[in-house]
Amino acid sequence: MLKRVIPFAHELLQNSMQSGDFAIDATAGNGHDTVMLADIVGHSGHVLAFDVQKQAVENTKTRIQEMGLNHVTVIHDGHEHLERYLPENARYNLGGAIFNLGYLPGSDKSIVTTPETTITAIQLLLKHLKKGRLIVLVVYHGHSGGKEEKDALIRYLSQLDQKVYQVLQYQFLNQKNNPPFILAIEKKETRS
Numbered sequence: 565m566l567k568r569v570i571p572f573a574h575e576l577l578q579n580s581m582q583s584g585d586f587a588i589d590a591t592a593g594n595g596h597d598t599v600m601l602a603d604i605v606g607h608s609g610h611v612l613a614f615d616v617q618k619q620a621v622e623n624t625k626t627r628i629q630e631m632g633l634n635h636v637t638v639i640h641d642g643h644e645h646l647e648r649y650l651p652e653n654a655r656y657n658l659g660g661a662i663f664n665l666g667y668l669p670g671s672d673k674s675i676v677t678t679p680e681t682t683i684t685a686i687q688l689l690l691k692h693l694k695k696g697r698l699i700v701l702v703v704y705h706g707h708s709g710g711k712e713e714k715d716a717l718i719r720y721l722s723q724l725d726q727k728v729y730q731v732l733q734y735q736f737l738n739q740k741n742n743p744p745f746i747l748a749i750e751k752k753e754t755r756s
């Protein structure tokens with residue numbers, strides 16, 4: 565049976581990551597993906613979760629505290645600055661990363677991810693990602709600016725060297741109202 569987008573995004577990371585890994589949630593929001601990553605890496609690993617929105621940072625902190633997850637650090641800053649927060653043991657050693665693009669449901673719809681910062685963050689993550697590992701993006705694009713971000717991302721990812729990266733698009737073609745889709749990048753080689 566065909567998997568829905570969010571379960572498939574999680575499955576891609578569950579199948580490629582392992583306990584003890586260092587992982588990044590680039591768009592923490594309400595912390596659902598943060599918890600999913602924390603579950604994969606376990607207490608011997610670590611998750612850094614970024615969000616520019618105070619409400620999202622608070623929501624994610626509350627969620628991880630309630631679940632007793634002390635191997636997660638939530639950072640109130642943009643993912644485009646993620647390199648500033650990578651500890652030495654995470655540099656060139658990331659086990660995986662996820663983005664949920666768009667706006668935080670139930671929150672300020674004017675705070676959305678943007679093509680420039682998203683692509684900057686992807687470039688940084690690709691640099692630090694381990695060979696054989698994935699960056700997974702769930703692309704919501706129905707909002708204002710969403711089409712521009714989607715088009716810019718597909719343009720950028722389409723020109724990545726196929727000897728170094730595999731890029732997947734997973735999308736239902738016959739659903740109405742701009743359904744989200746997945747973009748996933750696997751690093752095949754360590755040169756970036």
Ligand SMILES: C[S@@+](CC[C@H](N)C(=O)[O-])C[C@H]1O[C@@H](n2cnc3c(N)ncnc32)[C@H](O)[C@@H]1O
Pocket residue numbers: 590591592593594595596597598614615616617620641642643644663664665666667668669675676677678681704
């Ligand atoms: C679709 S929501 C994420 C949902 C989240 N993954 C969850 O499980 O609830 C997108 C989030 O990206 C955040 N965001 C926007 N620009 C950002 C940036 N430059 N760096 C980090 N987060 C950003 C928004 O504040 C918003 O919370």
